[in-house]
Amino acid sequence: MTSTDVRKDAEDSGPSGYAAARLRLLTEGARSGPPRRTALAELTDDWLTGLFAAGAESLRGVSLVAVGGYGRGELSPRSDLDLLLLHDGSDADAVAALADRIWYPVWDLGLALDHSVRTPAEARKTAGEDLKVQLGLLDARHIAGDLGLTAGLRTAVLADWRNQAPKRLPELQELTAERAERQGELQYLLEPDLKEARGGLRDATILRAVAASWLADAPREGLDDARRRLLDVRDALHLATGRATDRLALQEQDQVAAELGLLDADTLLRQVYEAARVISYASDVTWREVGRVLRSRAVRPRLRAMLGGGKPVTERSPLAEGVVEQDGEVVLARAARPERDPVLPLRAAAAAAQAGLPLSLHAVRRLAATTRPLPTPWPAEAREQLVTLLGSGRPTIEVWEALEAEGLITRLLPDWERVRCRPQRNAVHIWTVDRHLIETAVRASEFTRRVHRPDLLLVAALLHDIGKGWPGDHSVAGEIIARDVAARIGFDREDVAVLAALVRHHLLLVDTATRRDLEDPATVRSVADAVGSQGTLELLHALTEADALATGPAAWSSWRGSLVADLVKRVSAVLAGDAPEEPEAAAPTAEQERLAIESVATGSPVLALRAQTEPPTDDQPTGDPEPLGVELLIAVPDQPGVLPAVAGVLAMHRLTVRTAELRALDLPDGVEGSVLLLNWRVAAEYGSLPQAARLRADLVRALDGTLDIAARLAERDAAYPRRRGVLAPPARVTVHPAASRLATVIEVRAQDAPGLLFRIGRALEEARVRMRSAHVSTLGANAVDAFYVTGPEGTPLPREEASAVARKLEETLRG
Numbered sequence: 001m002t003s004t005d006v007r008k009d010a011e012d013s014g015p016s017g018y019a020a021a022r023l024r025l026l027t028e029g030a031r032s033g034p035p036r037r038t039a040l041a042e043l044t045d046d047w048l049t050g051l052f053a054a055g056a057e058s059l060r061g062v063s064l065v066a067v068g069g070y071g072r073g074e075l076s077p078r079s080d081l082d083l084l085l086l087h088d089g090s091d092a093d094a095v096a097a098l099a100d101r102i103w104y105p106v107w108d109l110g111l112a113l114d115h116s117v118r119t120p121a122e123a124r125k126t127a128g129e130d131l132k133v134q135l136g137l138l139d140a141r142h143i144a145g146d147l148g149l150t151a152g153l154r155t156a157v158l159a160d161w162r163n164q165a166p167k168r169l170p171e172l173q174e175l176t177a178e179r180a181e182r183q184g185e186l187q188y189l190l191e192p193d194l195k196e197a198r199g200g201l202r203d204a205t206i207l208r209a210v211a212a213s214w215l216a217d218a219p220r221e222g223l224d225d226a227r228r229r230l231l232d233v234r235d236a237l238h239l240a241t242g243r244a245t246d247r248l249a250l251q252e253q254d255q256v257a258a259e260l261g262l263l264d265a266d267t268l269l270r271q272v273y274e275a276a277r278v279i280s281y282a283s284d285v286t287w288r289e290v291g292r293v294l295r296s297r298a299v300r301p302r303l304r305a306m307l308g309g310g311k312p313v314t315e316r317s318p319l320a321e322g323v324v325e326q327d328g329e330v331v332l333a334r335a336a337r338p339e340r341d342p343v344l345p346l347r348a349a350a351a352a353a354q355a356g357l358p359l360s361l362h363a364v365r366r367l368a369a370t371t372r373p374l375p376t377p378w379p380a381e382a383r384e385q386l387v388t389l390l391g392s393g394r395p396t397i398e399v400w401e402a403l404e405a406e407g408l409i410t411r412l413l414p415d416w417e418r419v420r421c422r423p424q425r426n427a428v429h430i431w432t433v434d435r436h437l438i439e440t441a442v443r444a445s446e447f448t449r450r451v452h453r454p455d456l457l458l459v460a461a462l463l464h465d466i467g468k469g470w471p472g473d474h475s476v477a478g479e480i481i482a483r484d485v486a487a488r489i490g491f492d493r494e495d496v497a498v499l500a501a502l503v504r505h506h507l508l509l510v511d512t513a514t515r516r517d518l519e520d521p522a523t524v525r526s527v528a529d530a531v532g533s534q535g536t537l538e539l540l541h542a543l544t545e546a547d548a549l550a551t552g553p554a555a556w557s558s559w560r561g562s563l564v565a566d567l568v569k570r571v572s573a574v575l576a577g578d579a580p581e582e583p584e585a586a587a588p589t590a591e592q593e594r595l596a597i598e599s600v601a602t603g604s605p606v607l608a609l610r611a612q613t614e615p616p617t618d619d620q621p622t623g624d625p626e627p628l629g630v631e632l633l634i635a636v637p638d639q640p641g642v643l644p645a646v647a648g649v650l651a652m653h654r655l656t657v658r659t660a661e662l663r664a665l666d667l668p669d670g671v672e673g674s675v676l677l678l679n680w681r682v683a684a685e686y687g688s689l690p691q692a693a694r695l696r697a698d699l700v701r702a703l704d705g706t707l708d709i710a711a712r713l714a715e716r717d718a719a720y721p722r723r724r725g726v727l728a729p730p731a732r733v734t735v736h737p738a739a740s741r742l743a744t745v746i747e748v749r750a751q752d753a754p755g756l757l758f759r760i761g762r763a764l765e766e767a768r769v770r771m772r773s774a775h776v777s778t779l780g781a782n783a784v785d786a787f788y789v790t791g792p793e794g795t796p797l798p799r800e801e802a803s804a805v806a807r808k809l810e811e812t813l814r815g
Contacts, residue, residue: 018047019109026077026239033232041066041073044081045143048102052144055101061088062095063145064102065153068114069205071139076235078244080112082136086149089119112244120153127157131172134161135209158212165213166297169290176206176283186276188431190269190423194234195246199276201230203283216289218282219361226275233272236260248272266423273421273432281405284398285361292327320351329360338370345371345408346385352399353392359402368406377490383455386412386489390441390458391448400438415481418469430552433468439550440464440543447542456495457539459486460502461546467503479504498536502543505530509544513563515747515775515786518570520740527567528574537575541568559681588665592677595635596665600673605636605699609692630689632682636703638664638674643771644761645702646678648709651755652698652716653690655682660757660774710762713755731813733806736786737799743772743788744797746806750813752783763812764789767805769797 025031025039045066052064068082069075085102087095099117106113118126127134137157142150161168180198187199195201204227207218236259237245240252248256253265262268317325322336322344330352338344345367352359374382389396403409410417419433431439444461448454463485467478482503486496508530516523531537544564548556588596591608599606610631632650636642643662650657657680665677701707731750739745748760757776764771764787772788789805791797797805 018043032235034228037074037076037231037235040075040077041070044070044075048083049144051102051105052098055098056145059091059094059098061090061146061149062086062098063147063150064143065150066141066143067136067139069139071136071141073141074231076231077238078112078242079238080114080244081106082114083116083143084123084137084140085115085117086123086145086153087117087119088146088149120149120156123153124156124160127160128164131168131175134168135205138209138212139205161209162213165215166294169210169213169215170294172206172209173287173290176203176287185280187273187280187421188435190425191247191249192272192276193246194230194237194248194272197276199280199283201227201234201246203279204230207279207282207286210286210290215293216286218286222278223282226278229271229275230279232260233268266425269423270421273423277401277421278405281401284358284401288329288358292329296327319355320347323348323351325355325357326360328357329363330355330357331360331363332366338367339372342372342374343379343382343385345403346382346389346412349399349403350385350388350392353389353395356395359399361402364402364406364408368408368411371408373411376488378488380490383490387455387458390462391445391454393445394442396442396445397435397438404434413485415466415469415485419466422469424468428552428554431550433465436550437462437465440546443546443549444542447546451538451542452535453495453498453539456498456502457542457546459489459491460499460506460539460543463499464503464506464543464547475504475507498539501530501532501536502539505540506543506547509540509564509567510548510560511784513567514560515784516739516745517743517773517775517788518563518567520742520788522738522740522742524567524570524574526739527571531571531575534572534575537568537571541565588677592633592635592665592679593668595633596667596675596677597671599635599637599675600667600671603637605634605696605703607632607634607692607696607699609689609695630682632678632680632695634678634680634699635665636676636678636699638676639703641703641762641765642676642678643774644758644765645699645709646680647761648713648755648758649695649698649702649707650680650682651758652709652712653695654754655684655689657682657757657776660776662771662773709758713758716754731810733810733813735799735802735806737796737802740788740796742796743790744802746787746789746802746809748783748785748787748809748813750783750785756783756813757785759812760785760787760809763809764805767808768792769805770794 021043022040025036025043028036031039048064056062063086065071065084065086066082067084069079070082083102085095085099095117099115103113103115116123116126123133123137127137134157137153138161140150140154140157179196179202183193183197183200185199186192186194186197189197193200204223207223211217233248233256234246236256237248237252240255240259250265253268257263257265257268260268262271315326316331316333318333319325319330322333322338322341324331324333330348332338332344332348336344341347348359348363348367389399392399400409403412404420410420416434419437422433424431424433424436429436440461441458444457448457451457460482463478463482465474465478466481466485467474467476470477470481479500483496483500486499491499508527512518512523512527518524531540541564545556545561548560595606595608610633634646647657647660660678660680662676662678665675667673667675698707702709729751731748733749734747736745736747750756757774761771769789770792772790774788775786776783789797791801796802
């Protein structure tokens with residue numbers, strides 16, 4: 001059926017005919033995108049024209065006007081209709097009756113309607129008071145009635161906008177920035193708002209308004225296509241959900257991707273991010289140009305007076321060879337010859353970042369169009385300029401984005417294409433892969449005084465996750481890519497080996513520190529063997545912290561930093577030739593001994609809560625100490641079920657376990673009995689910590705069997721409705737037989753949930769293994785916990801028995 005047939009059905013059948021024709025149009029598989037949006041707008045125009053004609057009869061001086069998205073002829077399946085009934089004020093009662101004849105049929109069909117009835121003077125007055133109204137009227141389009149009335153309003157509104165632009169554009173920019181702060185950046189969000197987030201459809205509309213002011217214009221290349229892609233995604237989202245929504249929720253992304261014929265949700269998100277990046281960059285360039293024009297207008301009269309009416313001379317300040325500053329931007333010098341100077345893009349970028357200035361759009365485009373490729377390997381200056389750019393701190397980001405917008409980054413580093421705009425479906429990460437790499441370099445620039453080779457640190461920061469664009473372990477793939485890139489940009493063989501090692505092992509320190517027993521010599525030796533030298537260890541320590549800080553707030557803490565620092569200290573000693581000694585049972589502190597004696601005397605658990613803080617450092621010598629958590633010390637007579645009992649009680653009281661250690665304590669001479677000591681660091685999920693007395697009372701009941709922890713946790717879970725969300729992958733349990741000579745290491749990776757540690761502890765208890773220590777780590781929604789277990793006699797488990805325990809534990813967690 002053609003568009004003409006659909007529109008004819010609507011005209012012949014009235015509202016019901018329009019509804020049927022609309023439904024057929026939206027379910028046509030052969031039509032989508034701009035043609036469908038245009039057809040839907042035309043269909044709606046015809047229907048509303050019929051309603052207007054039936055109600056207007058002999059009424060004069062009235063017109064029906066589409067504004068906003070409908071005015072632009074862009075109707076998504078669930079878009080609301082933005083309508084203005086414009087009249088000359090001669091017959092208000094007749095106009096009100098006409099409005100009812102139009103609005104009520106729209107409402108009867110369940111269509112959302114944003115409507116108003118105004119004279120041209122009222123419309124202009126409202127636009128002068130409300131920016132949203134003014135922006136909508138800039139897209140006013142005549143539907144029916146008095147064409148001259150509509151044309152007059154359009155002309156007047158556009159003239160008002162241009163006359164008021166010097167005042168209104170700064171106001172619009174401020175509102176845009178506030179919205180971006182509220183909604184976030186579309187190009188990084190896992191559940192983005194396609195309209196309101198920065199780089200979304202709202203910003204694309206604002207760029208049209210800025211262009212209409214004649215003060216500045218956005219870069220046109222790719223902008224219309226980016227806007228079209230976002231509109232296509234919104235269309236598919238409306239059809240998939242049946243709702244007027246702009247929020248691309250996780251649970252709907254696969255369906256939206258299928259609607260658009262895309263491979264999967266990641267492909268969908270990547271397309272959304274790419275479109276948002278184009279719009280965001282165009283916005284940055286446009287608002288910068290607006291500011292430049294407005295400043296120029298403010299300064300020009302004074303300059304002319306000072307120069308006796310002559311033309312002002314633009315000041316240009318040299319920054320580097322072929323690079324100058326002009327009007328607050330970095331531009332190419334008049335004598336610059338990009339076609340003869342392949343290092344110029346990097347030199348200009350480094351100069352801009354060092355000066356904290358943006359690269360001008362014209363300069364970047366000229367560089368992209370005329371610069372020839374760098375030779376392989378790069379000359380020393382190119383490598384030095386790259387390191388300078390990466391070490392410039394926060395200004396690096398804006399400069400890098402300018403280069404990337406014109407394709408210069410992938411020309412310099414072809415492997416970048418695989419990580420560009422790549423989403424990371426992990427609650428810990430707040431950036432796409434490529435932005436995370438730049439953020440890591442920015443963070444690493446703060447640590448360049450801590451290492452002997454800051455150039456290697458910065459390049460490793462840029463490359464550490466480059467393998468995420470390839471299948472398999474990204475650290476393994478990244479090592480191969482890093483070797484190739486490092487050699488291409490001119491590092492010698494030794495430096496290439498160091499960079500490859502840093503990329504291969506960039507997760508080694510934090511994973512080992514938070515998931516392994518640092519008292520075990522095998523743990524420290526394995527890290528020392530992997531790192532190989534003091535210099536690499538120094539770089540890896542700085543890279544680890546920079547990577548975590550650039551990941552997001554949940555990836556780094558003082559507690560995590562203290563564990564990594566402890567591991568680095570131990571590994572450094574091994575690399576210096578000091579072999580770690582076999583661990584001996586640590587002598588109990590006075591407090592631990594006091595709790596143990598009291599536990600033996602009372603035959604029941606005794607505990608103490610104590611806040612732990614980090615002392616001031618050289619970087620922050622003053623201020624309150626930073627809390628590391630709360631230390632929970634528990635002494636309890638040796639008996640079965642201690643670990644699940646303690647973990648269950650803590651879960652009941654909504655306490656998150658950060659680290660956990662359990663060991664038998666040697667008692668002083670003359671004191672009979674066996675006591676287990678638990679030294680855990682915990683934190684409240686929310687609210688304040690429970691009183692120690694309450695914890696102890698519940699622990700006593702849990703151990704004597706009068707408190708059914710499993711039932712209590714199940715009741716609490718049942719009291720909260722389950723929310724729809726992403727289906728978590730199943731738990732995975734693995735055995736690491738070579739990780740320790742003293743115990744068997746069983747690692748659990750699972751979705752974090754209240755009571756998880758209780759379930760693990762109970763399963764290990766049922767397997768009749770003894771717990772030597774536990775190392776608990778929670779990263780966003782993922783728990784990665786390592787348990788050092790032995791048999792009843794205190795030796796590592798045989799391989800077959802360890803595998804059986806792991807399988808049973810995995811079955812328990814998946815059940």
